[in-house]
Amino acid sequence: MNWNNIVTVYLKELKDSLRDRRTLISIIVIPTFVMPALFFGVGKIAAGVVSKAREEIPSVMILGGEDSPGVAAELTQSKKLKVVPMAPDWKQQISDKRVRAAVLIPPGFEAGLKAGEAGPVILYNYEGELKSGFAVNELEKFFRELRDRTVTARLAERALPATLVKPFEFKRENVAPPEKVGGNLLGGIVPYLIIILCFTGAMYPAMDLTAGEKERGTMETLLCSPVPRVDLVLGKFLMVLTGSLSAMLLSLASMGISAVVAGMVFAGGAGAGKAAGAAQGGAGMIPIIDPMGLLGVVAMVLPVAVLFSAVIFTVALFAKSYKEAQSYVGPMIFIVIMPAVVGMLPGIDLNFRLALVPILNLSLVCKEMLSGVWHWNFIALIFGSSCVYAAIALSLAVRMFNREDVMFRA
Amino acid sequence: MIEAHHLTKTFKDKKRGLIHAVSDVSFACQPGQIYGLLGANGAGKTTTLRMLATLLQPTSGSAKLAGHDVATAANAVRANVGFLAASTALYGRLTAREMIRYFGQLNGLSDEAIRARIKLLADELDMHDFLDRRCEKFSTGMKQKTSIARTLIHDPAVMIFDEPTLGLDVMTARAIVKFVRDCRDRGKTVIYSTHIMSEVEKLCDVVGIIHDGRLVAEGTLAGLRARYGEQDLEEVFVKAVGGEAAVAAALKN
Numbered sequence A: 001m002n003w004n005n006i007v008t009v010y011l012k013e014l015k016d017s018l019r020d021r022r023t024l025i026s027i028i029v030i031p032t033f034v035m036p037a038l039f040f041g042v043g044k045i046a047a048g049v050v051s052k053a054r055e056e057i058p059s060v061m062i063l064g065g066e067d068s069p070g071v072a073a074e075l076t077q078s079k080k081l082k083v084v085p086m087a088p089d090w091k092q093q094i095s096d097k098r099v100r101a102a103v104l105i106p107p108g109f110e111a112g113l114k115a116g117e118a119g120p121v122i123l124y125n126y127e128g129e130l131k132s133g134f135a136v137n138e139l140e141k142f143f144r145e146l147r148d149r150t151v152t153a154r155l156a157e158r159a160l161p162a163t164l165v166k167p168f169e170f171k172r173e174n175v176a177p178p179e180k181v182g183g184n185l186l187g188g189i190v191p192y193l194i195i196i197l198c199f200t201g202a203m204y205p206a207m208d209l210t211a212g213e214k215e216r217g218t219m220e221t222l223l224c225s226p227v228p229r230v231d232l233v234l235g236k237f238l239m240v241l242t243g244s245l246s247a248m249l250l251s252l253a254s255m256g257i258s259a260v261v262a263g264m265v266f267a268g269g270a271g272a273g274k275a276a277g278a279a280q281g282g283a284g285m286i287p288i289i290d291p292m293g294l295l296g297v298v299a300m301v302l303p304v305a306v307l308f309s310a311v312i313f314t315v316a317l318f319a320k321s322y323k324e325a326q327s328y329v330g331p332m333i334f335i336v337i338m339p340a341v342v343g344m345l346p347g348i349d350l351n352f353r354l355a356l357v358p359i360l361n362l363s364l365v366c367k368e369m370l371s372g373v374w375h376w377n378f379i380a381l382i383f384g385s386s387c388v389y390a391a392i393a394l395s396l397a398v399r400m401f402n403r404e405d406v407m408f409r410a
Numbered sequence B: 001m002i003e004a005h006h007l008t009k010t011f012k013d014k015k016r017g018l019i020h021a022v023s024d025v026s027f028a029c030q031p032g033q034i035y036g037l038l039g040a041n042g043a044g045k046t047t048t049l050r051m052l053a054t055l056l057q058p059t060s061g062s063a064k065l066a067g068h069d070v071a072t073a074a075n076a077v078r079a080n081v082g083f084l085a086a087s088t089a090l091y092g093r094l095t096a097r098e099m100i101r102y103f104g105q106l107n108g109l110s111d112e113a114i115r116a117r118i119k120l121l122a123d124e125l126d127m128h129d130f131l132d133r134r135c136e137k138f139s140t141g142m143k144q145k146t147s148i149a150r151t152l153i154h155d156p157a158v159m160i161f162d163e164p165t166l167g168l169d170v171m172t173a174r175a176i177v178k179f180v181r182d183c184r185d186r187g188k189t190v191i192y193s194t195h196i197m198s199e200v201e202k203l204c205d206v207v208g209i210i211h212d213g214r215l216v217a218e219g220t221l222a223g224l225r226a227r228y229g230e231q232d233l234e235e236v237f238v239k240a241v242g243g244e245a246a247v248a249a250a251l252k253n
Helices: A002-019 A021-055 A069-077 A090-095 A109-115 A128-158 A176-187 A189-214 A218-223 A229-269 A272-286 A291-320 A324-344 A362-370 A376-401 B047-053 B072-081 B096-106 B111-125 B140-152 B172-186 B197-203 B221-228 B233-241 B244-252
Strands: A061-063 A083-085 A101-105 A122-125 B002-013 B016-030 B032-040 B060-065 B079-085 B158-162 B189-194 B208-213 B214-219
Touching: A002 A021, A002 A189, A002 A229, A021 A128, A021 A229, A061 A069, A061 A090, A061 A128, A069 A083, A069 A101, A069 A109, A069 A128, A069 B140, A069 B158, A090 A101, A090 A122, A101 A128, A109 B158, A176 B158, A189 A218, A189 A229, A189 A291, A189 A324, A189 A362, A189 B233, A218 A229, A229 A291, A229 A376, A229 B221, A291 A324, A291 A362, A362 A376, A362 B079, B002 B047, B016 B032, B016 B047, B016 B060, B016 B189, B016 B208, B032 B047, B032 B172, B032 B197, B047 B060, B047 B079, B047 B158, B047 B189, B047 B244, B072 B079, B079 B140, B096 B140, B111 B140, B111 B208, B140 B172, B158 B172, B172 B189, B172 B197, B189 B197, B197 B233, B208 B221, B221 B233, B233 B244
Parallel strands: A061 A083, A061 A101, B016 B214, B032 B189, B032 B208, B079 B158, B158 B189
Antiparallel strands: A101 A122, B002 B016, B002 B060, B208 B214
């Protein structure tokens, strides 16, 4: 192993890659522009859809209730609901989203209420549909209030205090610091994005420097040089790692910058009512992330970036052409996404066994670090095991490079 | 100086089983000589030359180039060999100068030595017009000149040419043939593989006819003509490999 050789190979590959549009797009353009755009764009659209759904006054239908005109009239007067005339195909109408929800008032409801007990009111909604959910929530609120009023009136009639049925109040308050809230909301998605970008950043240089070179015939030329094979592998590998890390760091930097910028924009326009709404929506999406946590994430990702680079390099090396390499490396992204997604799920916490599962352990420990929790024993274990996996993958890459049946596959 | 002793290479193939690409090939080539390896496609020329260039390891047998053994001192062998094949391409996104300099660096030359050598080679090969343009846009002639400069940057004692004129136009092919002759005249040891008879007649001091992985005949052009009683080299070749039927059978495989 000779560092001069490795640096020579690395610098040449760097120059070569920086002149390749495909590689440039994947390691610089996408992480810098597309990911934050996607991230904030989708977030903003989602927030917009939700607030629009909230603004809509849902149409509801009253089924029955002919002998309970008081309740029906009160519902009709409600500003938060729009009562539409009853139709026999109400179920179909809810499914078709023409009506958001329906309420069945049982016969003799008002009379029963006066007498002491009334039949159950049934609310119909379309489960899982956002706007139908809002409508049925309004209906539920309406009937809860009606019930509360009835209780209050009955207590008053009997000259009993209101505390008889509600002996105490309770409410909840958040004690977690703002970073912790950010960690939980985005603690899952930030490591997930970092893992994916680390992978895609390594993908294109790895395929170009191995299968791409074989296809173009430059691999044989390179193998004619007197440089030991291991130096060639390490020089090329360093370039792949550069791609992986640059994709990750650029995306983090650009996400950080856009978070700050978006925060300033929303805060500046908070005067008007509409802008205030937008600022609220924005504040929900732009979390306060602990910079120490982020630094920890970057440190933990390093060995995993080495692992990704070495594995993709090895797999792509086996292929004869860029296209063949793509068909091997492309599906690997699912293997990466799965543990990353599992790590994103709430409720899955680190333990010693999970700390040894590559990628998943990274996803979990990043979630913790971003929420201000530092389990040093897990952190050490995960960093150590990731380094071991990375070393194994790298030595595998060197071994593959020395196999003539791989390098000269017919 | 090239010495090959009983070089053998077998490959495993899933469908066809064990393939003897090269079997028991021995020959020697002295400095200032061109050894021509003549054979049909698939006869084992490329595999033989790749073993000499240490790109492939012999299954058995040995070879020495410029005093270094291909099995035990592969890096030293490559430092003394210039390998040019139809399959050794250029980095398209580098300029000719960058390409040649890269291989100078890989051969451990100093920046100064590389600069001087590029100047010399560019003068000789008339490359100054396109030295700083990217290789991807080159004509085949420009590519071939750049490749030649790449193989010569470290002034190797041994040159290996594997069908260097494959797919080239007449003028470029002629230039290559002239260049190979120049290499010999400067005292380099040259081995040259081809299936084109006229190139062998023009260039080679010693000819080895390779067929189905075996060296079936070897000698000077005059010697081979005398042995097979034919003036036309093509007829010599067909007789040496065992007649028309053998040629046809080899092509089927």
